[in-house]
Structures are given as C-alpha cells and as structure tokens.
Amino acid sequence: MRRGRIGKVAIVTVLTAIVFAIDTGTDLEIATPVFYIMVILIAVGMFSRREVIRLAVVCMVLTVFSATLTRTGSQEAGVINSGISIAAIAITTWLALRVVSAESAAYETRAQLIRIARVNSLGELAASIAHEVNQPLSAIATSGNACLRWLGADPPNLDRARLAATRIVEDANRASGIVGRIRQQVRGKGPRKTKTALNAVVLDALALAQGEMARHGTVVRTDLAPDLPMILGDRIQLQQVLGNLILNAIEASAGLPPARRVITLSTGVARGMVHLRVKDEGIGVPEQDLPLLFDAFWTTKDGGTGMGLAICRTIVEAHGGAMNVALPEPCGLEVTVSLPVRAKS
Ligand SMILES: Nc1ncnc2c1ncn2[C@@H]1O[C@H](COP(=O)(O)OP(=O)(O)OP(=O)(O)O)[C@@H](O)[C@H]1O
Ligand SMILES: [Mg+2]
Incomplete structure (x- = not known):
C-alpha cells in the first residue's frame, strides 16, 4: 500500500473509531451516529465508489453494534436514533456518490470538448x-x-x-x-524574424500578384512612406499576409467597372507602430459582418475557404501586431496591418 493511501485509510479509521467511541460511551439521546456522514463525505474524495459503499455498510453495522453495547438510556429512543442514523448514512452515501459520478461525467465531457477543439484546429x-x-x-x-x-x-x-x-x-x-x-x-516556434523593410515586402508581394492583377484588369496605386522604420518580421510570412489581402481586394472588385478596380497600398508610421493599408473600391461588406471577417471558415465566396484573413491575423499577431478593417467612403474595404517598430538594440 502506498504511503498516501495508508494515510487516507488511517484518517477514515480514526474518525470512524471516534464516532463509534462517542456513540457507545455516551448516553446522549441523540442520533450520534449521523456523524458517520462526515466520515463518508471525507472518504468520497479519497476512495473508489465500491470502497465508499463498503465503508457506509461498516458505519451502519457499527451503529447497530454500538446500540446493542449502550446499556443506558431509553431502548426505544436508541432504536429510533439508530434508524435515523442508518437512513442518514445510506442517503448521504447515495447522494455523495451521485455527485461524484456527475462530476466525472462533466470532466469526461470537458475532455471530449478539448479533443474536438484539437481536431478542429487540425x-x-x-x-x-x-x-x-x-x-x-x-x-x-x-x-x-x-x-x-x-x-x-x-x-x-x-x-x-x-x-x-x-x-x-x-x-x-x-x-x-x-x-x-x-x-x-x-512545432510551437514563432516566426523567423529578421530586420525587415515593410516597403520592400509590399513590392515583393506586388510582383508576385502581378499575374492575377493583369488577369482581372486591376490597377494598383502605391503610397509608400519614405524613411519607414524597420520592423522585426518574417519576410515570407508578411508576403503571405499581403498576398492574401491583395487577392481579396482583386476578388472584391472583379467584374466591376474599371474605375472601381483600383487597389491602394499605403504605408506609414504612428505611435511606435508601422501601418500598412490595403484599400479597394470593391463590393465591401455589410457593416454587421465586419467582426466576422477574421473567423476561420467564414466566407461569402462560392469557392472560398474563409481561411485567408484568419491566417493573416495569426501571422500578424505572432509578430506582436494587430489587424483592423474599416468601410471607407464611398465604397470598398480597407484592411490595416499594424506592426511594432523594431526596438533599437
Ligand atoms: N477586400 C474585401 N472586400 C470585401 N469583402 C472582403 C474583402 N476581404 C475579405 N472579405 C470578406 O471576408 C470573407 C473572408 O475572407 P477570407 O480571405 O478569410 O476568405 P475568402 O476570401 O472568402 O476565401 P479564400 O481566402 O479561401 O479565397 C470573404 O469571403 C469576404 O466576404
Ligand atoms: Mg481570401
């Protein structure tokens, strides 16, 4: 028997013995054995269901045994007290075991939920x-x-x-x-960050999106701030973010008159953060849907996965940054990526 278990058995045995001693040694006309309830409630947290039931039976037997040993007091009161005590012990044991099994069912459900969440994230x-x-x-x-x-x-x-x-x-x-x-x-590793010029990332992403923009007749305007402070970033991941934003802007303005197939990319700095804005003049989003845009799998497109913006936000947040969306006048959508300026070492 392990030490912890010996300790638990000792506690329960001593408490049971104390209740038995008080019950047998005193002639109080009260149902002293109800104190066995306390022993059972303590035991419920320590022992298995079967062991608790065995202990309850022992307590009931001790109650009867003690009543036969007690010579003093009215016999009728003794029988009534023993009856009350046995009923109380039985009911308490039943209720306590029910609570424990409800708790373990809740625990099992929680574990199942965690498993489902893991499958979802996979x-x-x-x-x-x-x-x-x-x-x-x-x-x-x-x-x-x-x-x-x-x-x-x-x-x-x-x-x-x-x-x-x-x-x-x-x-x-x-x-x-x-x-x-x-x-x-x-593998739980963060992005591979190096000193990065955001304007250069914008130009890389534009070069990569060139084919798609030409196919849709989309025009791009750039307004890149000169002397933009450097950031610490993973260039490939930031290119992914921009690529997704540009693709969404192309898709939102596809099929509209040429005057609305314009994407504006701008960069700037304010309050220790470098900002990158991707604005289009496309179909936009109903205002009430704005908070849903970054949810994984939320899409309004037939062939869309709804993962683009969710991926963007994961990457930007891993860089200590944030993403915001707004509805510009008169139409379209503006997505802002804010990233912290590289701390001077
Ligand atoms: N520039 C935009 N203009 C209007 N709506 C947009 C724009 N960007 C995103 N959205 C809305 O947000 C939704 C989610 O975008 P997200 O990039 O996450 O997925 P998706 O573009 O639908 O799918 P996928 O990226 O797989 O093509 C889009 O379905 C669209 O409704
Ligand atoms: Mg997308």
Whole structure:
C-alpha cells in the first residue's frame, strides 16, 4: 500500500473509531451516529465508489453494534436514533456518490470538448496549408504550360522557356518556404524574424500578384512612406499576409467597372507602430459582418475557404501586431496591418 493511501485509510479509521467511541460511551439521546456522514463525505474524495459503499455498510453495522453495547438510556429512543442514523448514512452515501459520478461525467465531457477543439484546429491547419500553397501551385501549373508552349514552338523560343522555368523554380521555392513556416508554427516556434523593410515586402508581394492583377484588369496605386522604420518580421510570412489581402481586394472588385478596380497600398508610421493599408473600391461588406471577417471558415465566396484573413491575423499577431478593417467612403474595404517598430538594440 502506498504511503498516501495508508494515510487516507488511517484518517477514515480514526474518525470512524471516534464516532463509534462517542456513540457507545455516551448516553446522549441523540442520533450520534449521523456523524458517520462526515466520515463518508471525507472518504468520497479519497476512495473508489465500491470502497465508499463498503465503508457506509461498516458505519451502519457499527451503529447497530454500538446500540446493542449502550446499556443506558431509553431502548426505544436508541432504536429510533439508530434508524435515523442508518437512513442518514445510506442517503448521504447515495447522494455523495451521485455527485461524484456527475462530476466525472462533466470532466469526461470537458475532455471530449478539448479533443474536438484539437481536431478542429487540425482541420484549420490542413485548410491553411491548402489555402497558402494553392496559389504558388497554380502559378507553377501556368508557367509549366507556358514553358511547354515555348519549347513546342517552331523554332523553340528557349529564352521565354527559360524565363517560365525560372518562375516555376521561384514558385516552388515559395511553396516550400510557406510549408516550412507552417511546420515551424505547428512545432510551437514563432516566426523567423529578421530586420525587415515593410516597403520592400509590399513590392515583393506586388510582383508576385502581378499575374492575377493583369488577369482581372486591376490597377494598383502605391503610397509608400519614405524613411519607414524597420520592423522585426518574417519576410515570407508578411508576403503571405499581403498576398492574401491583395487577392481579396482583386476578388472584391472583379467584374466591376474599371474605375472601381483600383487597389491602394499605403504605408506609414504612428505611435511606435508601422501601418500598412490595403484599400479597394470593391463590393465591401455589410457593416454587421465586419467582426466576422477574421473567423476561420467564414466566407461569402462560392469557392472560398474563409481561411485567408484568419491566417493573416495569426501571422500578424505572432509578430506582436494587430489587424483592423474599416468601410471607407464611398465604397470598398480597407484592411490595416499594424506592426511594432523594431526596438533599437
Ligand atoms: N477586400 C474585401 N472586400 C470585401 N469583402 C472582403 C474583402 N476581404 C475579405 N472579405 C470578406 O471576408 C470573407 C473572408 O475572407 P477570407 O480571405 O478569410 O476568405 P475568402 O476570401 O472568402 O476565401 P479564400 O481566402 O479561401 O479565397 C470573404 O469571403 C469576404 O466576404
Ligand atoms: Mg481570401
């Protein structure tokens, strides 16, 4: 028997013996054995269900035994007191065991909920990998087709084919970089932060989104603040954030008249934070839906996963930053990313 258990058995035994001694040794005409209830309530937290039932039976037997040993006092009162005590012990044991089993059922339900939440976040993880890798993969397929076309031409256009092959390699590296960052996140590691110029990230992301913007006839305006302070950031992850925001802006203004297919990207600094704004003049969002935009799987698009903004927010928050959305006049949506200025070391 382990030491802890010996201690518990000793406590219960001593308490039981005390109640038995008081019950047997005094001639008080009160139901002294009800104090066995106290012993049972203590035991419920220490022993298994079966052991508590056994203890309750022992207490009841001791109650009867003690009544036969007590010679003083009225016999009738003794019988009534013993009856009250036995009933009280039985009812208390039953109630206490019910409470314990209800508690363990609640505990089990909570454990189940945690398991479900974990499965959900695994689902989110799978969805985020699919979402982020989808873009470079479709770019690889497009460049691969172009490469084949240039090679199949008569005569083959080797320069163009080489360019397309270079784009394939770049996009494949980008996809593998994204998967690497996601694996890092899963292992609980934060982003790989280095001194980064946000304006350069904006230009990188624009270069990557060029094909998509041309396809939709979207025009981009930039208003990048000169002398923007450096931030500490993971360049690939920040490119992912911008890529998602630009893609959403393209999608929100697709099919609208050319005058509304305009995206404005601006950067600035205020109160120790560097801000990046992506504004479009697209269809916008009903005001009451604004708080839902960052929820995983919340989408209004037929083929959408609703993961884009959720991923953006996870990345930005891992950088100590925040994201906000607003409805600009007269139309469209403005998403702001705020990131802390790199502390001077
Ligand atoms: N620039 C925007 N203008 C209007 N609505 C937007 C804009 N950006 C996001 N939204 C709204 O927020 C929702 C969630 O965006 P999110 O990027 O998370 O997912 P999605 O774009 O729907 O799906 P996916 O990113 O997989 O294509 C969108 O479905 C859309 O309703
Ligand atoms: Mg999106």
